[in-house]
Amino acid sequence: MQIKLGQNLLGANAAIAGEIRRLMEEKGILLLNLMSSPGAGKTTLLEKTLAALKDRLRLAVIEGDVATTKDAERIARLGIPVVQINTHGACHLDAAMVRDVLPAFDLDGLDLLIVENVGNLVCPAEFDLGEAMKVVVLSTTEGNDKVPKYPLMFREAGALLLNKIDLLPFTDFHLDELADDLGRIHPGLPRFDLSARTGEGMDRWSEWLLAQVEERRRR
Amino acid sequence: MALMESLVGVLASEAPRHNIAKIKKVKLTVGALTHALPDALQFAFSVLREQPLFAPGAELEIEERETRGRCRDCGVEFAVEGNFGFLCSGCGGFAVEIIQGRELQIDYFEGD
Numbered sequence: 001m002q003i004k005l006g007q008n009l010l011g012a013n014a015a016i017a018g019e020i021r022r023l024m025e026e027k028g029i030l031l032l033n034l035m036s037s038p039g040a041g042k043t044t045l046l047e048k049t050l051a052a053l054k055d056r057l058r059l060a061v062i063e064g065d066v067a068t069t070k071d072a073e074r075i076a077r078l079g080i081p082v083v084q085i086n087t088h089g090a091c092h093l094d095a096a097m098v099r100d101v102l103p104a105f106d107l108d109g110l111d112l113l114i115v116e117n118v119g120n121l122v123c124p125a126e127f128d129l130g131e132a133m134k135v136v137v138l139s140t141t142e143g144n145d146k147v148p149k150y151p152l153m154f155r156e157a158g159a160l161l162l163n164k165i166d167l168l169p170f171t172d173f174h175l176d177e178l179a180d181d182l183g184r185i186h187p188g189l190p191r192f193d194l195s196a197r198t199g200e201g202m203d204r205w206s207e208w209l210l211a212q213v214e215e216r217r218r219r
Numbered sequence: 220m221a222l223m224e225s226l227v228g229v230l231a232s233e234a235p236r237h238n239i240a241k242i243k244k245v246k247l248t249v250g251a252l253t254h255a256l257p258d259a260l261q262f263a264f265s266v267l268r269e270q271p272l273f274a275p276g277a278e279l280e281i282e283e284r285e286t287r288g289r290c291r292d293c294g295v296e297f298a299v300e301g302n303f304g305f306l307c308s309g310c311g312g313f314a315v316e317i318i319q320g321r322e323l324q325i326d327y328f329e330g331d
Contacts, residue, residue, distance in 0.1 A: 008324050
């Protein structure tokens with residue numbers, strides 16, 4: 001006997017993501033899904049972003065990692081509520097993992113919840129976590145080819161952070177080529193060139209993020 | 220592997236509802252833009268089909284779909300080359316909507 005299904009394989013994930021999205025809207029929280037390759041500098045960038053915003057916004061973080069709690073420990077040092085999810089080998093977070101840790105936070109007392117996804121440019125783009133926005137981090141040391149190789153990630157993103165801009169003179173990275181590629185894949189994508197290490201460009205990004213949170217709160 | 224585990228999850232809840240004890244075949248449609256590699260899916264399936272839900276030698280058929288876009292400006296539909304050419308082949312516009320290529324769908328399953 002043949003049973004027609006026509007069911008999306010990620011349908012269960014999408015349903016949970018929808019629940020999370022409704023909850024975040026109800027609580028007026030901006031949920032951000034931060035993604036990049038391993039080593040692009042997500043955690044350092046997150047630390048610096050949190051330090052810049054922690055006196056102005058009520059923040060919390062969900063750290064996704066294949067194993068280890070190293071990143072969560074770095075965030076906890078800033079005095080910001082953080083929950084670690086270990087995926088035990090899975091290359092991305094899914095909506096159920098996020099839903100299951102939400103009770104660890106005081107959702108009525110939050111403005112911005114940032115999920116640091118597992119370092120990987122492929123699978124995380126496919127799994128909706130109920131976020132209001134995906135932010136993708138690319139670093140100058142990774143080379144220009146990441147954009148054409150992983151177009152979905154860059155298409156889905158609400159903002160692109162080009163990190164390690166201080167290392168630009170030592171790499172073969174071309175800003176013109178990045179602009180061309182983004183023009184083809186995602187014209188109009190807000191882009192911030194910065195260095196989390198030196199702090200260059202961090203103000204512009206932090207202010208923009210603050211404006212996004214305020215816009216969400218007003219709605 | 221995670222995708223195949225969710226496939227097994229869906230089948231484990233659907234099969235009993237249709238009184239199917241042993242699944243013999245599953246048909247999937249996979250879009251190019253998902254980056255789900257058919258060979259990797261087949262490998263993951265070959266491991267997971269050892270579960271009692273499946274009949275011995277259960278088969279996974281995968282239909283691959285190319286990425287296609289539709290221009291919001293001029294309405295032209297076209298194949299997105301190499302997953303990258305999100306530029307309208309008709310008017311050169313950028314406002315291209317993805318109409319095919321993101322599928323990850325279980326079309327049907329068969330069993331007794």
